[in-house]
Amino acid sequence: MSPMFVPGPVDVAPEVAQAQTRAMLPHRSPEFEAIFHACEQRARALFRTQYRVFLIAASGTAFQEACVRNLVTERMLVVVNGGFGKRWADVGRTNGKQVDVLEVPWGRAARPEQVAEMLQKARYDVLAVVHNETSTGVENPVRDIAAAARQVQPEIFICVDSVSGLAGAPLEMDAWGLDVVFTSSQKALALPPGLALAAVSDRALERAKEVPNRGWYLDFLRLEKHRLKDSTPSTPPVGLIYALDVQLDRIFQEGLENRWARHERMARMVQEWALARGFELFAEAGYRSRTVTAIVNTRNLDIGDVNRFLLQRGMRIASGYGPLKGKTFRIAHMGELQPRDFEFLFEALDEYLKKHG
Numbered sequence: 001m002s003p004m005f006v007p008g009p010v011d012v013a014p015e016v017a018q019a020q021t022r023a024m025l026p027h028r029s030p031e032f033e034a035i036f037h038a039c040e041q042r043a044r045a046l047f048r049t050q051y052r053v054f055l056i057a058a059s060g061t062a063f064q065e066a067c068v069r070n071l072v073t074e075r076m077l078v079v080v081n082g083g084f085g086k087r088w089a090d091v092g093r094t095n096g097k098q099v100d101v102l103e104v105p106w107g108r109a110a111r112p113e114q115v116a117e118m119l120q121k122a123r124y125d126v127l128a129v130v131h132n133e134t135s136t137g138v139e140n141p142v143r144d145i146a147a148a149a150r151q152v153q154p155e156i157f158i159c160v161d162s163v164s165g166l167a168g169a170p171l172e173m174d175a176w177g178l179d180v181v182f183t184s185s186q187k188a189l190a191l192p193p194g195l196a197l198a199a200v201s202d203r204a205l206e207r208a209k210e211v212p213n214r215g216w217y218l219d220f221l222r223l224e225k226h227r228l229k230d231s232t233p234s235t236p237p238v239g240l241i242y243a244l245d246v247q248l249d250r251i252f253q254e255g256l257e258n259r260w261a262r263h264e265r266m267a268r269m270v271q272e273w274a275l276a277r278g279f280e281l282f283a284e285a286g287y288r289s290r291t292v293t294a295i296v297n298t299r300n301l302d303i304g305d306v307n308r309f310l311l312q313r314g315m316r317i318a319s320g321y322g323p324l325k326g327k328t329f330r331i332a333h334m335g336e337l338q339p340r341d342f343e344f345l346f347e348a349l350d351e352y353l354k355k356h357g
């Protein structure tokens, strides 16, 4: 396997990839429903929730939209300190909602006080915040933001995009009082893309009953009705559910907290390597992502060329995101990567720097 140090889709363990090739089952068969049921029950532990988890054929962005459609009648506040917060605000606007934005410079984390200040000025149905901004390598302090938000507006619905965080960085849905947390399969969960997972609280489900025009595909109430029958309103990605079943075994065998610790260890390795080579880190200290590091391209490397070199050794890193392309590059440390993989990466990068740096 050639390690991909990119923030998704990431490498998938062979036995997990293999699971997808099992004979298909009709999704409304008792055999499939049993697998689906077990996955849904066990997936709750990933979110640290007692509530339900919806598993659908979609990528994570679908649940950005689901939060908007199910919970917002009038107004939402979106924390924007990177490309994915920006997308969420756009999703809100394109669904006809009134969206206010807490703009934080890219590379910095949103502070609880900043969120509280916004909430003092207006009432919002939803606070939307990205846990781990993949575009900048910043981890927002979601626990503290949620606590500060509840102090000002106890009834607000707190929705968290943990697409590149969940299963790689600590997140405690119930203990932190979050209403919706969602993720995609192709990031720290280390599954192929195509499955989106969202944990939804009881009060969020109750709220959806009051919201008109929720649409069909992402309607929480329809998803819940089918989940209670261990199913989905439309066809689920059967092969990906098989893969999830195997991957959940592997994740819990490692232990979720051990997995978080492994990600943190790899993050530190990358940070130390970059700083020792004279690079700067794009994310501010104290809020650096456990799953992806954005490195300021102070040495003006051509990342396409770096990747041509790395690919000969079966490796790949990521360029900067959106407006940060060229200005930063990203090394992801999520999923099934192990600290020893980074020794090979650093060796190759050092060789490249020696030749071209």
Ligand SMILES: Cc1ncc(COP(=O)(O)O)c(C=O)c1O
Binding pocket: 007, 008, 059, 060, 061, 062, 084, 130, 132, 133, 134, 135, 161, 162, 163, 164, 184
């Ligand atoms: C933080 C974050 N949110 C949302 C998305 C979009 O996820 P998807 O491509 O699964 O829709 C991404 C993808 O990189 C992401 O990193």
